[in-house]
Amino acid sequence: MKLDALLTAFRKVAPEHLAEDWDQVGVHLAGNGRPIKKALLCIDLTPAVLDEAIANKCQLIVAYHPPIFHPLKRLADRDWKEKMLAEAVRKGLAVYSPHTALDAVREGMNDWLCEGLGKHDYRYAIGPYTKPGHTYRYKIVVYTPRKDADRIRSVMAREGAGWIGGYDNCSFNIDGVGTFRGNDQSNPAIGIPGRLERVEETRVEMICRYEAMGDILKAVREAHPYEEPAIDILELAKEIPREIDEQAAGRLVDLSTPVSAQTLINRVKRCLNVKKIKASIPPDYGAGGKEMWNSHRVVQEKNDSFTPGKLGRIAVCVGAGGSLLENLPYADAYITGEMQHHQVLDLYQKGKVVILAGHTNTERPFLGRYRDRLIEEGGDKIEWLISAADRAPMAIM
Numbered sequence: 001m002k003l004d005a006l007l008t009a010f011r012k013v014a015p016e017h018l019a020e021d022w023d024q025v026g027v028h029l030a031g032n033g034r035p036i037k038k039a040l041l042c043i044d045l046t047p048a049v050l051d052e053a054i055a056n057k058c059q060l061i062v063a064y065h066p067p068i069f070h071p072l073k074r075l076a077d078r079d080w081k082e083k084m085l086a087e088a089v090r091k092g093l094a095v096y097s098p099h100t101a102l103d104a105v106r107e108g109m110n111d112w113l114c115e116g117l118g119k120h121d122y123r124y125a126i127g128p129y130t131k132p133g134h135t136y137r138y139k140i141v142v143y144t145p146r147k148d149a150d151r152i153r154s155v156m157a158r159e160g161a162g163w164i165g166g167y168d169n170c171s172f173n174i175d176g177v178g179t180f181r182g183n184d185q186s187n188p189a190i191g192i193p194g195r196l197e198r199v200e201e202t203r204v205e206m207i208c209r210y211e212a213m214g215d216i217l218k219a220v221r222e223a224h225p226y227e228e229p230a231i232d233i234l235e236l237a238k239e240i241p242r243e244i245d246e247q248a249a250g251r252l253v254d255l256s257t258p259v260s261a262q263t264l265i266n267r268v269k270r271c272l273n274v275k276k277i278k279a280s281i282p283p284d285y286g287a288g289g290k291e292m293w294n295s296h297r298v299v300q301e302k303n304d305s306f307t308p309g310k311l312g313r314i315a316v317c318v319g320a321g322g323s324l325l326e327n328l329p330y331a332d333a334y335i336t337g338e339m340q341h342h343q344v345l346d347l348y349q350k351g352k353v354v355i356l357a358g359h360t361n362t363e364r365p366f367l368g369r370y371r372d373r374l375i376e377e378g379g380d381k382i383e384w385l386i387s388a389a390d391r392a393p394m395a396i397m
Contacts, residue, residue, distance in 0.1 A: 001382060002033075006060070007027070007096075010374070013098075014101040014105045014108060015105065018105055019104070020100045024069050025066065025097055025099050026096065026097065027096055028063075028095040029088055029094055036094065037059060037381075038056065038058045038060075038383045038385065039061070039385070040053040040056065041367045041386050042387035044063065044064075045063035049387050054091055054093075059094060063096070063097050064098060064363060067084075067095060067097065098370075103318055103319070104125070104127075105247055109363060109366045110250055112366050112369055113362060116271025117271070118255055118256070118257070118267055119256045120255045123254075125247055126250040127248030127324075137209075138209070139207045139234040140232070141231065142156070142231050143203055144226075145199055145202075145225060145226075152204055153204055156204070156216055159212060160208060160212035161208040161212065162206040162207065164207070170206065172204075176200075178199050178200075178201040178230070180197055180199075181196045181197065182227075188227060209330075249321075249324055250315065250328075251315070253314045254314075255313075255314065258310035260310060261309075261311060261333070265355060268355055269357075272357055272361050272362060274358070276396045277356065277357040277358070277396070278355070278356040278358075279353070280347070280353065282348050282352065311353060312332055313330065313331045314333050315328050315331035315334045316336070318336070318366075319336070319359055320337055320339070321334070321337070321339070322339035325339070325343075326339075326347070329350070334352060334353070334355070335362075337357055337362040337363070338358070338359045358392055359392070364392070371386065
């Protein structure tokens, strides 16, 4: 196959528009135009991997991490990367990188890692614009005099309603006429008891998380001019159909049955085929009276539905997920390849479990699945090899 034809398969498996803005996905070296019969898959393109590709007479290297991430001003053999890329050019090799597009896409790296965590009821995409409590499964509807609608919207947004992706203060508003008649004991803000009143009102709708609902309702009642505000609470669909589900850098999983930290660690090890990983395990997972997010509800230790020491909501991001996961406080545990020390320390103090399996350890085992997907999407004429020389640069001894 020519490289241009093979790019169709790459983009079906991991559309490049799903990559982060800062990423360098796509073709890095175009090769010398010869047909591609054999390709080598790896996580990192290193001199050892290049030698392996040349020895196996490959025409293409698919390197998950972009080998040219920062701009190169020259190929002057000054360091190992310049020498390696110059040699790849001399040999006429093509190089392609899918990177964060493969993280974000459905059935990509993150979804594969989620499969290894056990049976789960829900799985959501989480991206760099995700706000705390990304999954908004409730809508609050408030009916208010038209002149007070702006104030009601403002207090609802202040308490956490109206987040959609990277946007806040999202609402829908419908004008209409409300009617009411108070009894002798009522004290209506508009009209008098015993008389049927008609008031121009606005129906204000905003979505919210379950755990924010109490604060939102309290704020609405305090700000609303009516003695008895009309408020509806609507439960939204529990699962977004896959056809319209988001695709983003990470995932948030609700396990069907919460598990202990050790069980979760064992599942991660088994999925990634590693013997050792790093883990930060606080002595208390939110018990002792602290509120904890579990199975879409805020529960207390004394509540029968609360299981002390169990982890139900898991945040996942392959590679280096610290900057993404630190902004998602409503998970019980965080699984990624690496995080900065201060990020782990902060999550520990908040009673969260952190599992760090090693940057490329969370990525390399997926290469076999990636090969299968490329074959399914049109790359069946290519002999796909998985690099044996591609290894993590660090190991837990």
